[in-house]
Structures are given as structure tokens and as C-alpha cells.
Amino acid sequence: MFRAVYQIRASFRFVAQTFTRKTNLSSTSVIPSLFTNLHARHKHDEADANEFNKDPGGPPRLFVVQPRFRPDAILKTKLDEALNLANSLEEQRDGYYSTDFAEKELPPHLVVQNPAYRITRADTFFGPGTVDNIKCHLNAEDSKGGVDAVFVNGILTGIQQRNLERTWGKAVLDRVGLIIEIFHAHAQTKEAKLQAELAALMYKRTRLVRVRGSDGRFTFGAPGEAEVVSARGRGSGGRGFISGAGETELQLQRRRIIERRNHLLSEIKEVRRTRALQRASRKRRGGSHGQDMPTVAIVGYTNAGKSTLVSALSDTYLFSDNRMFATVDTKVRNVILPSGKKVLLSDTVGFISDLPVQLVEAFHATLEEVAEADLLVHVLDSSAPNRDEQKESVLQVLQQIGVSNEKLQNMIEVWNKIDLKHDETSVSEQIEEDVDDDSDDWLSPGDGEVKWDDATASFVGWKMSEPDQTKPNELSISHVEVESRDHQKDISNWEQTKPNEPSILVGSGDQPKDVWNCRGVIKSDSTYEPDVKTSAITRVGLQELLDLIDDKLKTEEVAERNVFERKWRPPRDHDTGVVVG
Ligand SMILES: Nc1nc2c(ncn2[C@@H]2O[C@H](COP(=O)(O)OP(=O)(O)OP(=O)(O)O)[C@@H](O)[C@H]2O)c(=O)[nH]1
Ligand SMILES: [Mg+2]
Incomplete structure (x- = not known):
């Protein structure tokens, strides 16, 4: 139980440091963090500390709660993704992960009744039977060594999260929170770290809830030890008997967050300005005939094989891994196309369904580069059972960040990992069903x-x-x-x-x-074919992909030239050839 506190602390340290530095307030008084929560809870476990402290650098152990979906095939894909996400929360030490992802055990997990199909409880998200059931499983886990936090693969409100933490006696992460944490843990460059911190900050801002401490006073203190009321005062009306004082405190927390946010934004702006200058000079240096090198952005769902593909196409090394969001920083590589033309291939952050809006906003500048690329290559994992859903999620994000329809239509679709059988990547062999008190009465x-x-x-x-x-x-x-x-x-x-x-x-x-x-x-089965099929590992289809990129860029150039010519030719009357106007 204790062994992962160190790691969780590393993951959440940045918010704590931020606030201690900037506001002279301890982070606990501003934003209750997962670490603080764990730390408080583990203090009384000091006698056990040695037993669980053998590997203080190990990643946190999460217990995964997956709401049920029908049919089972969909549930299985959602569960696989949740387990992969839970196992992906790990920071590198000295440039390496301490564990090989393939050798990691599946996190303990439980499939529960999906509250979205019933009444989502405003206070605890799940119904009381499910909450108790999860608590029983957590108790059982505690007897086996324990878990550090619970990951609920859904989206919780701040109040739901606090109440569940209190009931379960564990820190709770929802889908948005975990994805943001993974981004922070995997960020390597200054720019990515700042952006991940910004996303975390904006997420924490929505989690500010007032709690009543053991002395009966309202505070923003440690979660799990107080009764949650609401962010606006006693009850939900916001006119509670102490709402005036509460509002002031809440406003104070918000103001500090805004101050830090503005500071981060200005730092990000500065880092990006330097990077933009470097990029511009790189484009100019590599270009021919006075033209800049075109940029080709490789986009796709996380884990589709983008980095592996860019490595293979450019004959260089880029870090790739089965962990989700292995790449959080944009990396650019030079590639010479079959025509001899040089291009910049840009490997960028992967997308996921329900990509947190805080991440899209915080990574706006990075994603803007994607939107501005001359050509997009969309890499899909052809072996993923939910390939169509993944494709849809990526298209949604691309639209969200402002990629034009024209660019989307011109985008090259690549099905990667063709060396794998369809569905070979599935990790959850068995789906464990819980026995909620009232689940049998329900249709889903x-x-x-x-x-x-x-x-x-x-x-x-x-x-x-x-x-x-x-x-x-x-x-x-x-x-x-x-x-x-x-x-x-x-x-x-x-x-x-x-x-x-x-x-x-x-x-x-x-x-x-x-x-x-x-x-x-019936919606028609996916009978469509991609533009190219590749295996980045066995290098199948790479030449075809380079040819296609070459063709598309040539067409682009011709189109651009036409636009240029049209723009500068004096308007003429078509029939007579007389210049008009
Ligand atoms: N079998 C097989 N595995 C592949 C192929 N391409 C990539 N992989 C593996 O898939 C995993 C993910 O690859 P990455 O290149 O990191 O995927 P990514 O799209 O960059 O992922 P993120 O950076 O997390 O968004 C790695 O373990 C790769 O070795 C392929 O064509 N075949
Ligand atoms: Mg990658």
C-alpha cells in the first residue's frame, strides 16, 4: 500500500510546488492533491512502511472500476483501454521506465453497473450497492498488499470524487484526471511539462469543493476526512449560513489558480516563440528553390504506432512504447521522398476518446501545429477491435482544433500493425462481473x-x-x-x-x-479500405506511403500555384480577353 506513495508524490509534486512557490500557501490548502490524500491516509501505516517500501520508486497501483457496456465486445475494449491507461501512469527514471510494459500484471479491476443507464447519483456517481461492492473489493485488495488509488473509467464531478474518496478511504481518479496525470508523468520537454501542468491546474480548478472538517467548520482541507457539501455553500443553493465566508475563500483559491495560469501561459508563450524560430530556420534550411520544407503531421489514436512509423520512415530513433501517451512532445524528423523532395515529418501527441478539454486547451499551441501542417497522415491500429470508434475520436479532435475540411479530405489514412491479427492486442481475457444488490432487475x-x-x-x-x-x-x-x-x-x-x-x-x-x-x-460494416496498409515493425507498406505523400504534396503544390496565379493575374473578360475593372 505504501510503496507507490513516492511515485504518486512525484506525479503530483508539480501542483504542490507551484502553489507553495507562488502563493506562499501549502498546496493542501489550495488544491487537495492525490498525494496529500494518500500521504494523510498512510501516515498511520508507518508500521507497515518497511513491508511496502521495498520499491519506493515503483509506479502507483490502481484499482480499475469499469462501468458496464453492452454488448460485451464493447465492454471488453473499454476495459482493455482502462487497464492500459492504469498501467501507463509511470514516470521515467534516468530515461527509462522501471518496468517493461509487457511484463506488467493487469491491475485489479471490477466491472460494475453503468450509472449512465440508470440514475447517476449526484453525490456518489454509483448507487449505494455498487459503492459498497467496490469497498469490499478494496478491502480484499488491502489484505493482499493494497492499492494506492481507484481509477473510475468515467467522468466524476468534484463532489462525487470527494465522497467516493471518503467512503473508500482511497484517492480516486476519474478518466480525465488519469489522462492528465499520464501526460504530466510522460512529458519530457519544458514545453510539454508546462502544458501538462496547465491542464492539471484547469482540471483542479473544477474540483474545488468545500468540505466540512471534523470540527464542523468549512474548509478546503484534506479530502476523505470531511463531509462534502457543495462548492457554493450548504446544500446546492449557494445561500448557506456561512456562504459569504466560503465564497471569499473559494474566490481566493480561484484567483490564485488564475494567477498561476497566466504565469504558465506566458512561460509557454516564451518557450514556443523560441521553438517557432528554430522550426522556421529548419524549414528554410532544408527547403529548395527558396521554398520552405513542407510539414507532414502524423496523427492518430494513442498507441496506433505513430512514433514507430516516423522512426521507420526517417531511419532515426523515436521513443515508442505500449504505454498510452508514450509521446507527449512533438518531434520532427527529415525525410527524403522518392521524388527527392525533402519534408518534415512531425510525430505528435496521440488522441483518445473523451480527450479532456483541459488538455486540448493547454496543448493548443502544439495541436495548432498539426492543424497548420501541409498534409496530415492518420495512423490507425488496424488490429484494434474498435478501430472505427478510434477513427471517429481522432476526427472529432482534429475538427475541434480547427483542421479545415479540405485538409481532412486530403488526409492519408494508414492502417498500421497489419502484421497483427485483428483484436490480438486485447488484454482482458475475462470480464469479472460484480453482483450489485439490484442489478438483476435492470435492463441495459x-x-x-x-x-x-x-x-x-x-x-x-x-x-x-x-x-x-x-x-x-x-x-x-x-x-x-x-x-x-x-x-x-x-x-x-x-x-x-x-x-x-x-x-x-x-x-x-x-x-x-x-x-x-x-x-x-443496420449501419453498413466497415468495408472501406485505407489509402495504405503498413507494418512499421516489419517495414511493409512504407515505400507505398512515401509515394503517396509525394503525390499528395505535388497536387498541393499545383493547387497552390494555381491559387497564386489566379491571385495575381489581372481580372479579364473571358470571351474578349479584355482586362476589366
Ligand atoms: N506488431 C506491431 N507493433 C507495432 C507496430 N507499430 C507500432 N507497434 C508497437 O505499438 C506500440 C505503440 O507504438 P508507438 O509508436 O509508441 O505508438 P504511438 O502511436 O506513437 O503512441 P503514443 O505516442 O502513445 O500516442 C509499441 O509497442 C510498438 O512497438 C506494427 O506495425 N506492428
Ligand atoms: Mg508516440
């Missing part, structure tokens, strides 16, 4: 029964729909008719096209209640 999205009906030559049946996020209490059952003769097709992707008025009401209270008649059409 994806539950249903659909049969082929010869008479109508269609699939007919019913199926639970995904909940409407704006109405989390309402679930619906859909009758489906699916137009397809292909019995083998996965009907989990069917799309509701024509919902009618609810025809029958079943259940009561917070039970599923609306029944909809609708007709569904």
Missing part, C-alpha cells in the same frame, strides 16, 4: 432479443436504447425491424430512424418506461 442498453423473421424477411424484436444524456432517468425499449438478409451482421449498431410516439408504457418510477416502435437499419 444493448439488452434485447432480435430474431430473423422469414415472413417479413427482416429482423424483428426489441432492444434497449442508449439513454438520452439529458434525461438520464428515462430509458427506452425499441421494437426493431432490420432490413437485412444477413443473419451474421452485428445488429448492435442499428440506428433508430423513425421513432413514433411511445405506444405502451411499462414499469414505473425509475424503471425503464417508454416503449417505442421504430424501424432500424
Whole structure:
């Protein structure tokens, strides 16, 4: 239990130092950190310290809580990703990780009822049965050596996080928090470190909640030891009897965060200015005929193989690893294309579904470089079972950072890792189901029964729909008719096209209640082909990819020349050739 405190401290040290330095306040009084929380809790474990202190530099041990998804295939991919994320939180020492990722044991984990499909509790996210169930598992883990923190693969509010920490007696990280921590732990350059700190700061800002200490007074003190009320005062109304004092304190914390944020922004600006100058001179030096070298940005989901591909294409070394977000800093390499043209290949940070908005904002400048590249190459892991979903997530981020539609259309799509079988990367062999007190009474999205009906030559049946996020209490059952003769097709992707008025009401209270008649059409299977298939490891498809980059850049140049010519030619009347205006 104690062994990873050191590592967690390293991970969270930057926020603590920041505030101690800048505000003359201890970090605990400004932002309760995971480290502080762990430290407070472990103080009474000093007798055990030696037992768990054999490897003080080891990475933190996380217990993974994965909300359940249907069908099981989707759950498995989500769980695999959560386990990989949990194992990825580790800092390098002297340029190396202390453990080989492939040899790491799977973190302890538990699949629980998904609160998004029921009523998400404002105070604890999960229902009481699930909270207790997780607590039992954590107790069992404690008897085996313990875990340092719980990673809930969902998005928690500050209040939910605090309440869960208090109940479980462990630090709690949600998906956003863990991803931000991984970014910080993996950042190597000054620029990336500043950006990761900025993201962490903005995240912590949303976590400021008031708590009531053991003496009954309200404070922002150590989590896990106080009753959480709300960020705005007693209850949620914000007009509690001590709200005036609370507001002032809250404002103070916020102001300090803003001051630090402004300081970080100015430091980032300075670092970037220097880098931009270096980059510009590099582009000019390598260019020919007075033109700058074009930049090709390699983008994609984390772990798709971007760095390995850039290494292979440029015959240089770039760090690559199975850990997620192995690359947090942009690296640029020169490559000579088959035509003899020189280009800059830019390997950059990977994306993920639900990429925290704080990271997108903090890494804005880095991502802007991606948006401004002359050409984008989108690398996908062809063996990932959720390849389409990963592709969608990457496209969303690219749109979010302002990549033009034209660039997206011109983007080269690469399916990498073709040496691997589809789904070979899956790590979770078995999915352990929990036994919530009331879980059996519930239907989940994806539950249903659909049969082929010869008479109508269609699939007919019913199926639970995904909940409407704006109405989390309402679930619906859909009758489906699916137009397809292909019995083998996965009907989990069917799309509701024509919902009618609810025809029958079943259940009561917070039970599923609306029944909809609708007709569904199966989304077509992914029959599309990428532009190139590669294996960065075995070097298959690399030549083809270089040829394609060459072609695309030539087309770009021609298009640019045309624009240039159009811009400077005096406007003419087409028929007569007479200059007009
Ligand atoms: N089998 C196989 N493994 C590959 C291939 N390309 C990359 N890998 C492995 O996949 C893992 C991730 O590769 P990276 O190059 O670090 O992936 P990335 O996209 O840069 O990941 P992030 O930097 O985390 O976003 C590493 O263990 C690589 O060795 C490939 O073509 N085949
Ligand atoms: Mg990388």
C-alpha cells in the first residue's frame, strides 16, 4: 500500500510546488492533491512502511472500476483501454521506465453497473450497492498488499470524487484526471511539462469543493476526512449560513489558480516563440528553390504506432512504447521522398476518446501545429477491435482544433500493425462481473432479443436504447425491424430512424418506461479500405506511403500555384480577353 506513495508524490509534486512557490500557501490548502490524500491516509501505516517500501520508486497501483457496456465486445475494449491507461501512469527514471510494459500484471479491476443507464447519483456517481461492492473489493485488495488509488473509467464531478474518496478511504481518479496525470508523468520537454501542468491546474480548478472538517467548520482541507457539501455553500443553493465566508475563500483559491495560469501561459508563450524560430530556420534550411520544407503531421489514436512509423520512415530513433501517451512532445524528423523532395515529418501527441478539454486547451499551441501542417497522415491500429470508434475520436479532435475540411479530405489514412491479427492486442481475457444488490432487475442498453423473421424477411424484436444524456432517468425499449438478409451482421449498431410516439408504457418510477416502435437499419460494416496498409515493425507498406505523400504534396503544390496565379493575374473578360475593372 505504501510503496507507490513516492511515485504518486512525484506525479503530483508539480501542483504542490507551484502553489507553495507562488502563493506562499501549502498546496493542501489550495488544491487537495492525490498525494496529500494518500500521504494523510498512510501516515498511520508507518508500521507497515518497511513491508511496502521495498520499491519506493515503483509506479502507483490502481484499482480499475469499469462501468458496464453492452454488448460485451464493447465492454471488453473499454476495459482493455482502462487497464492500459492504469498501467501507463509511470514516470521515467534516468530515461527509462522501471518496468517493461509487457511484463506488467493487469491491475485489479471490477466491472460494475453503468450509472449512465440508470440514475447517476449526484453525490456518489454509483448507487449505494455498487459503492459498497467496490469497498469490499478494496478491502480484499488491502489484505493482499493494497492499492494506492481507484481509477473510475468515467467522468466524476468534484463532489462525487470527494465522497467516493471518503467512503473508500482511497484517492480516486476519474478518466480525465488519469489522462492528465499520464501526460504530466510522460512529458519530457519544458514545453510539454508546462502544458501538462496547465491542464492539471484547469482540471483542479473544477474540483474545488468545500468540505466540512471534523470540527464542523468549512474548509478546503484534506479530502476523505470531511463531509462534502457543495462548492457554493450548504446544500446546492449557494445561500448557506456561512456562504459569504466560503465564497471569499473559494474566490481566493480561484484567483490564485488564475494567477498561476497566466504565469504558465506566458512561460509557454516564451518557450514556443523560441521553438517557432528554430522550426522556421529548419524549414528554410532544408527547403529548395527558396521554398520552405513542407510539414507532414502524423496523427492518430494513442498507441496506433505513430512514433514507430516516423522512426521507420526517417531511419532515426523515436521513443515508442505500449504505454498510452508514450509521446507527449512533438518531434520532427527529415525525410527524403522518392521524388527527392525533402519534408518534415512531425510525430505528435496521440488522441483518445473523451480527450479532456483541459488538455486540448493547454496543448493548443502544439495541436495548432498539426492543424497548420501541409498534409496530415492518420495512423490507425488496424488490429484494434474498435478501430472505427478510434477513427471517429481522432476526427472529432482534429475538427475541434480547427483542421479545415479540405485538409481532412486530403488526409492519408494508414492502417498500421497489419502484421497483427485483428483484436490480438486485447488484454482482458475475462470480464469479472460484480453482483450489485439490484442489478438483476435492470435492463441495459444493448439488452434485447432480435430474431430473423422469414415472413417479413427482416429482423424483428426489441432492444434497449442508449439513454438520452439529458434525461438520464428515462430509458427506452425499441421494437426493431432490420432490413437485412444477413443473419451474421452485428445488429448492435442499428440506428433508430423513425421513432413514433411511445405506444405502451411499462414499469414505473425509475424503471425503464417508454416503449417505442421504430424501424432500424443496420449501419453498413466497415468495408472501406485505407489509402495504405503498413507494418512499421516489419517495414511493409512504407515505400507505398512515401509515394503517396509525394503525390499528395505535388497536387498541393499545383493547387497552390494555381491559387497564386489566379491571385495575381489581372481580372479579364473571358470571351474578349479584355482586362476589366
Ligand atoms: N506488431 C506491431 N507493433 C507495432 C507496430 N507499430 C507500432 N507497434 C508497437 O505499438 C506500440 C505503440 O507504438 P508507438 O509508436 O509508441 O505508438 P504511438 O502511436 O506513437 O503512441 P503514443 O505516442 O502513445 O500516442 C509499441 O509497442 C510498438 O512497438 C506494427 O506495425 N506492428
Ligand atoms: Mg508516440
